[in-house]
């Protein structure tokens with residue numbers, strides 16, 4: 001396979017390099033913004049004129065390698081707003097620096113990360129939180145959906161600590177079989193929840209994005225970092241109720257084989273689904289010819305930002321030093337290789 005073959009197979013990968021984005025995911029956030037005006041904040045009517053609130057403080061959860069942070073940086077920091085706009089990006093992995101973006105190398109499941117974000121905003125809450133978090137997929141669909149749901153709930157938890165009332169939250173979601181319960185959880189905190197599929201997200205992928213607008217926590221809600229949905233050991237509570245389910249301690253019950261998609265009445269939440277991105281946009285599932293524009297010759301471009309500390313670095317080092325484990329070789333053990341390389 002030549003190095004240009006990915007350019008041919010994945011048009012958004014190629015466009016990302018041409019436009020200087022670190023990853024093709026940048027287009028997903030751009031397509032979501034086209035539909036929801038995320039970077040303008042919320043709309044309200046003032047004497048028949050539509051007015052948008054400002055987005056000055058934004059948080060990018062699970063941000064590496066940083067294409068969503070690039071989008072936030074380019075879209076929010078106009079010439080006159082460089083001082084005002086603050087963007088905080090969080091990821092387990094280190095990320096190359098970006099203008100106007102403060103980085104936290106941390107875990108979104110930790111309260112200390114929420115506290116650090118708030119510190120960067122000098123005690124002010126965020127206007128927008130986005131999260132493109134994804135675990136390393138295993139290929140076992142149930143496991144992947146479960147872990148993705150955990151990450152989304154962690155993102156929601158951290159959001160309840162940092163987002164201002166009226167603010168918006170966008171997060172990646174896997175539309176698996178228990179997705180209805182996640183929608184219900186989100187609807188407790190936001191007046192509007194939409195499941196959106198940007199054109200740059202492959203149809204063949206289970207991935208979509210929840211766009212949650214107008215943060216309105218239930219009265220008396222105290223943010224915490226516990227994850228009751230996935231910790232199936234709640235107290236003894238028989239009725240699903242919109243505001244006690246399942247966030248208040250002591251009111252939880254266990255879910256013996258509950259089919260969350262069969263929830264009824266106010267507990268069954270069906271959110272609108274929206275395919276977004278103009279139909280004229282490229283189709284992410286199609287293979288395009290290398291020469292898209294007959295007036296221009298195709299030219300291979302390297303990725304905008306090579307990974308700074310990729311997880312496969314250790315394997316590359318081992319291979320370079322011919323230390324990859326071989327059958328029946330006394331020096332073939334990983335321990336031996338790592339000791340030799342002082343890793």
Ligand code: SAM
Nearest residue numbers: 025062064065066067068091092107108132134
């Ligand atoms: N939005 C990014 C961009 O545009 O460049 C791509 C994000 S990538 C699909 C998913 C990221 O989630 C990975 O960088 C991974 O390290 C991060 N992640 C997964 N679990 C995390 C956690 N618990 N805390 C922080 N980051 C996490």
